[in-house]
Amino acid sequence: xxxxxxxxxxxxxxxxxxxxxxxxxxxxxxxxxxxxxxxxxxxxxxxxxxxxxxxxxxxxxxxxxxxxxxxxxxxxxxxxxxxxxxxxxxxxxxxxxxxxxxxxxxxxxxxxxxxxxxxxxxxxxxxxxxxxxxxxxxxxxxxxxxxxxx
Numbered sequence: 001x002x003x004x005x006x007x008x009x010x011x012x013x014x015x016x017x018x019x020x021x022x023x024x025x026x027x028x029x030x031x032x033x034x035x036x037x038x039x040x041x042x043x044x045x046x047x048x049x050x051x052x053x054x055x056x057x058x059x060x061x062x063x064x065x066x067x068x069x070x071x072x073x074x075x076x077x078x079x080x081x082x083x084x085x086x087x088x089x090x091x092x093x094x095x096x097x098x099x100x101x102x103x104x105x106x107x108x109x110x111x112x113x114x115x116x117x118x119x120x121x122x123x124x125x126x127x128x129x130x131x132x133x134x135x136x137x138x139x140x141x142x143x144x145x146x147x148x149x150x
Contacts, residue, residue: 013041022075022130029068056086081126
C-alpha cells in the first residue's frame with residue numbers, strides 16, 4: 001500500500017526519470033547522462049534505477065553511440081501508482097513497532113483515519129499518468145510566461 005510516508009530517493013528518482021522520458025522526443029532514446037543532469041539524479045544511482053525500470057517493463061533501451069532509454073509504452077498508459085508499487089517491492093519493508101502490552105485509547109480511531117489517508121493518496125497515485133503530469137507541467141509553465149504585449 002502506498003501511504004502517507006515519505007517517498008524514498010529511489011522512488012522519487014524513478015518518477016523523475018520517467019517524467020523526463022515522457023517530456024523528451026519519443027523517437028530518440030535519451031542517454032543516462034542527459035536524464036541525470038536534467039533531473040538532478042546521480043548518474044550511477046540512475047543506472048541502477050533504469051535497470052530496475054527496464055526489468056519491470058517501464059522502459060526499454062538501445063545500445064550503441066546513439067543508444068539510451070525510452071518509455072516502453074505510451075505515457076498515458078503508465079501510472080505513478082504502478083511505478084511506485086514496483087519500485088517499493090524490492091525495498092525492504094520497514095519494521096513497524098509492535099503493539100504495546102496495552103492498547104492505547106484512540107488507537108482504533110487513529111488507525112482507521114490513517115488508513116483512509118493512505119487509501120486516498122494511493123488513489124491519486126493510481127489515477128495519475130505520466131501524460132497527466134507532463135500536461136500539467138506544460139500548463140503551469142505556460143501560465144508563468146510573461147506577456148509583453150502592449
